[in-house]
Amino acid sequence: MPPLTAEQIDAITKSVHDNFAAQLSYTQQLIRFGGQRGEEGAVQDFVFDAFATRGYAPVKFDMDESALGKHEGAGKFSPTHSRAPVVVGVHKPKAQCEGGKSLILNGHIDIVPLGPVDMWADDPYSGKIEGDKLYGRGAADMRSGHASNIFALDALRNIGLQPASEVIIQSVPEEESTGNGTMMTHLKGYKADAVLIPEPVQEQLVRANVGVLWFQIEVRGRPVHVRTMGTGVNAVDACWGVVGALRELEAEWNQRHAKTKYFEEENHPLNLNIAIVNAGDWASSVPAWCKIDCRVAITPGTTAKSAADEIETKVATYAASHPYLSNNPPKVIWNGFFAEGYALEPGTEAENILRKAHKQATGSELTTQTSTAYLDARVHSLYDKIPALVYGPIGEDVHGFDEWVSIESVKKVTVAMALFIAEWCGVEKI
Amino acid sequence: MPPLTAEQIDAITKSVHDNFAAQLSYTQQLIRFGGQRGEEGAVQDFVFDAFATRGYAPVKFDMDESALGKHEGAGKFSPTHSRAPVVVGVHKPKAQCEGGKSLILNGHIDIVPLGPVDMWADDPYSGKIEGDKLYGRGAADMRSGHASNIFALDALRNIGLQPASEVIIQSVPEEESTGNGTMMTHLKGYKADAVLIPEPVQEQLVRANVGVLWFQIEVRGRPVHVRTMGTGVNAVDACWGVVGALRELEAEWNQRHAKTKYFEEENHPLNLNIAIVNAGDWASSVPAWCKIDCRVAITPGTTAKSAADEIETKVATYAASHPYLSNNPPKVIWNGFFAEGYALEPGTEAENILRKAHKQATGSELTTQTSTAYLDARVHSLYDKIPALVYGPIGEDVHGFDEWVSIESVKKVTVAMALFIAEWCGVEKI
Numbered sequence: 001m002p003p004l005t006a007e008q009i010d011a012i013t014k015s016v017h018d019n020f021a022a023q024l025s026y027t028q029q030l031i032r033f034g035g036q037r038g039e040e041g042a043v044q045d046f047v048f049d050a051f052a053t054r055g056y057a058p059v060k061f062d063m064d065e066s067a068l069g070k071h072e073g074a075g076k077f078s079p080t081h082s083r084a085p086v087v088v089g090v091h092k093p094k095a096q097c098e099g100g101k102s103l104i105l106n107g108h109i110d111i112v113p114l115g116p117v118d119m120w121a122d123d124p125y126s127g128k129i130e131g132d133k134l135y136g137r138g139a140a141d142m143r144s145g146h147a148s149n150i151f152a153l154d155a156l157r158n159i160g161l162q163p164a165s166e167v168i169i170q171s172v173p174e175e176e177s178t179g180n181g182t183m184m185t186h187l188k189g190y191k192a193d194a195v196l197i198p199e200p201v202q203e204q205l206v207r208a209n210v211g212v213l214w215f216q217i218e219v220r221g222r223p224v225h226v227r228t229m230g231t232g233v234n235a236v237d238a239c240w241g242v243v244g245a246l247r248e249l250e251a252e253w254n255q256r257h258a259k260t261k262y263f264e265e266e267n268h269p270l271n272l273n274i275a276i277v278n279a280g281d282w283a284s285s286v287p288a289w290c291k292i293d294c295r296v297a298i299t300p301g302t303t304a305k306s307a308a309d310e311i312e313t314k315v316a317t318y319a320a321s322h323p324y325l326s327n328n329p330p331k332v333i334w335n336g337f338f339a340e341g342y343a344l345e346p347g348t349e350a351e352n353i354l355r356k357a358h359k360q361a362t363g364s365e366l367t368t369q370t371s372t373a374y375l376d377a378r379v380h381s382l383y384d385k386i387p388a389l390v391y392g393p394i395g396e397d398v399h400g401f402d403e404w405v406s407i408e409s410v411k412k413v414t415v416a417m418a419l420f421i422a423e424w425c426g427v428e429k430i
Numbered sequence: 431m432p433p434l435t436a437e438q439i440d441a442i443t444k445s446v447h448d449n450f451a452a453q454l455s456y457t458q459q460l461i462r463f464g465g466q467r468g469e470e471g472a473v474q475d476f477v478f479d480a481f482a483t484r485g486y487a488p489v490k491f492d493m494d495e496s497a498l499g500k501h502e503g504a505g506k507f508s509p510t511h512s513r514a515p516v517v518v519g520v521h522k523p524k525a526q527c528e529g530g531k532s533l534i535l536n537g538h539i540d541i542v543p544l545g546p547v548d549m550w551a552d553d554p555y556s557g558k559i560e561g562d563k564l565y566g567r568g569a570a571d572m573r574s575g576h577a578s579n580i581f582a583l584d585a586l587r588n589i590g591l592q593p594a595s596e597v598i599i600q601s602v603p604e605e606e607s608t609g610n611g612t613m614m615t616h617l618k619g620y621k622a623d624a625v626l627i628p629e630p631v632q633e634q635l636v637r638a639n640v641g642v643l644w645f646q647i648e649v650r651g652r653p654v655h656v657r658t659m660g661t662g663v664n665a666v667d668a669c670w671g672v673v674g675a676l677r678e679l680e681a682e683w684n685q686r687h688a689k690t691k692y693f694e695e696e697n698h699p700l701n702l703n704i705a706i707v708n709a710g711d712w713a714s715s716v717p718a719w720c721k722i723d724c725r726v727a728i729t730p731g732t733t734a735k736s737a738a739d740e741i742e743t744k745v746a747t748y749a750a751s752h753p754y755l756s757n758n759p760p761k762v763i764w765n766g767f768f769a770e771g772y773a774l775e776p777g778t779e780a781e782n783i784l785r786k787a788h789k790q791a792t793g794s795e796l797t798t799q800t801s802t803a804y805l806d807a808r809v810h811s812l813y814d815k816i817p818a819l820v821y822g823p824i825g826e827d828v829h830g831f832d833e834w835v836s837i838e839s840v841k842k843v844t845v846a847m848a849l850f851i852a853e854w855c856g857v858e859k860i
Contacts, residue, residue: 113711273715277707284703284725286829288545294713
């Protein structure tokens with residue numbers, strides 16, 4: 001498409017600014033819905049209505065466990081897997097303009113847990129504004145970006161324009177745990193020439209991204225009264241032995257993959273997180289079982305399957321050397337992400353247009369980052385084989401307490417998104 | 431009292447044997463009640479009726495948190511403290527016989543948790559009998575002994591006799607967690623010349639017993655997304671640092687107290703059990719909090735207060751050396767046992783009579799053991815200052831899976847108890 005004119009850029013920028021109070025208010029509404037894993041139904045209904053009001057003829061569909069089970073990149077089901085629907089709306093142009101490209105705008109609706117609420121300064125779902133900061137669980141990750149997806153389109157509409165190519169708007173659960181929401185949109189056959197996902201990546205573009213695997217280790221020991229502690233297996237101690245073996249593997253992976261393209265400057269990109277521990281039920285009994293929830297990252301090019309095999313082998317090898325575990329091998333349970341990483345190779349037209357849009361919106365050159373967190377964009381990159389642009393606002397304490405997003409940054413990013421959409425898709429009069 | 435005659439011994443022994451089917455059936459009923467911590471109300475009602483039927487005019491009374499709070503040896507309250515009542519029945523003789531001594535028969539009604547039920551071969555509350563083994567949670571610890579208390583008295587009654595001194599029969603909750611059930615009987619003023627508690631101590635007499643303290647350590651870290659793991663405090667790691675410090679203290683205590691009377695031959699009597707671990711809530715968040723439940727033992731003569739002070743100092747000293755914990759000190763929460771140990775000095779008349787009774791019932795000399803588990807007898811020993819006899823049947827997997835008690839052992843112990851009661855209290859015709 002031809003570059004936007006200076007007049008178009010000014011008009012689109014002004015349009016985002018003019019409607020920003022409404023965008024902020026809508027974002028606060030999204031935050032106030034909350035909606036922990038499995039509880040995203042109400043907020044998805046709200047999103048459905050927001051899409052419908054705008055004429056995107058949204059549809060809802062459920063997770064198809066059977067279809068997901070057949071895809072190598074689908075996350076593994078567990079009892080806590082969300083059954084909330086995926087919501088997808090589609091903007092259809094009146095006439096596809098020549099050279100215009102179709103686009104997926106994707107945003108996840110799920111949020112992570114709060115942790116102990118008393119460690120928050122305020123109600124985690126307050127949507128409170130203080131200065132430039134909008135607070136709340138999901139404020140940054142990624143209810144603000146989720147709102148930007150439709151408000152970037154609104155900015156065009158409010159000046160009588162709309163994309164002259166198809167735009168698919170996706171609101172997905174399970175981005176924080178399996179990636180199965182976005183995987184379902186892939187399995188349903190939604191396709192476009194590029195995808196943009198406004199995750200809170202500090203106004204940068206994600207150049208490369210780790211893959212992530214979730215798993216549990218379950219050790220069961222032989223419980224005894226603590227008075228005879230020496231004779232019983234302490235499951236916590238046994239489990240910590242397994243963790244030690246996994247830490248060795250983590251170190252080995254970080255060394256082995258230090259030269260992976262785009263990861264050369266990362267100090268320790270492949271983190272193993274021992275995140276949840278549950279063991280024992282009585283202070284005077286030696287704990288008979290210990291279950292830990294782990295998350296580990298892999299570099300692009302490593303398949304989830306090969307990483308999982310290495311983990312299972314490492315655990316089995318350690319167990320074989322352990323007097324108790326050799327007869328009672330720890331279980332490795334795959335219960336979430338089973339995802340390969342991806343890289344966005346430089347030089348795509350999509351990236352180039354986003355670079356211009358970012359410069360126009362912020363005055364700065366777009367920089368890139370290597371992301372060491374999971375991103376749904378891997379579905380589009382690996383399986384749709386399209387340029388996957390993860391680009392979004394500045395925010396902090398994602399997954400922590402007092403999560404916030406910069407309001408000014410959301411505004412700038414929304415301008416950049418609207419400019420990107422206009423040039424990538426082309427525009428037509430409504 | 432004069433020794434029992436050979437005829438009396440034979441008659442009492444036969445009486446226990448004749449009624450043993452009923453005793454076994456009653457014990458199975460007790461097991462089938464279950465009744466986890468706080469849920470002992472129904473089984474206490476059943477016990478109340480069993481006492482009432484026998485004319486022991488039972489009373490029920492509640493935990494008096496305020497009175498308990500003033501006693502140095504009371505366990506610390508927590509939200510999981512049982513509110514089930516204590517049940518106490520009293521046998522009054524027609525006439526106190528000269529030289530006869532009063533007696534407390536004490537048994538705890540509470541049981542410990544089951545752990546994962548699928549690790550039991552059968553329903554944990556089955557009361558199943560296989561060969562000599564009676565199975566179930568509490569079969570050994572100590573529903574069988576609890577039943578023996580009244581069936582030993584029944585054995586006398588069934589041959590037209592009853593103790594010629596007062597016998598107080600106590601059914602207490604909270605023996606597995608605070609000791610507050612028996613402490614309440616002390617605070618209510620129940621007194622006797624000796625106490626017998628048929629805990630499953632392998633047909634031995636407990637010569638000395640550790641004290642026990644329960645506490646929790648709570649660490650709160652700064653959570654972050656695992657992608658920036660280096661910058662957040664992992665509460666599990668921080669907590670394991672505290673555990674390391676406590677393990678040092680455990681080693682020091684075991685060394686320091688190696689020469690404590692009656693503990694000279696114990697290899698490692700003062701066990702610190704890291705029993706329950708709960709940390710984190712999301713696999714992709716660095717865990718922000720970790721809470722562990724601990725149990726530690728102390729030798730007789732060490733006060734709970736001085737041990738608690740040492741623990742708090744150790745934790746505080748470690749925290750002061752830790753970059754994060756120095757500003758966010760771990761909490762030490764005392765949430766259960768706060769109990770000193772005791773020793774039964776040899777040579778009491780009570781012990782001597784029990785020795786004879788045991789020999790008569792089993793044909794073997796009574797041996798003694800040093801117990802490294804908590805026992806309610808410390809209340810009677812330390813605060814009533816009476817001989818506290820802990821003596822009971824053979825059983826295994828107390829606090830474990832497939833707990834069982836030897837039926838033959840229960841029978842022998844019940845004979846020994848009946849003989850002991852007859853000689854210690856004296857007997858009179860009903």
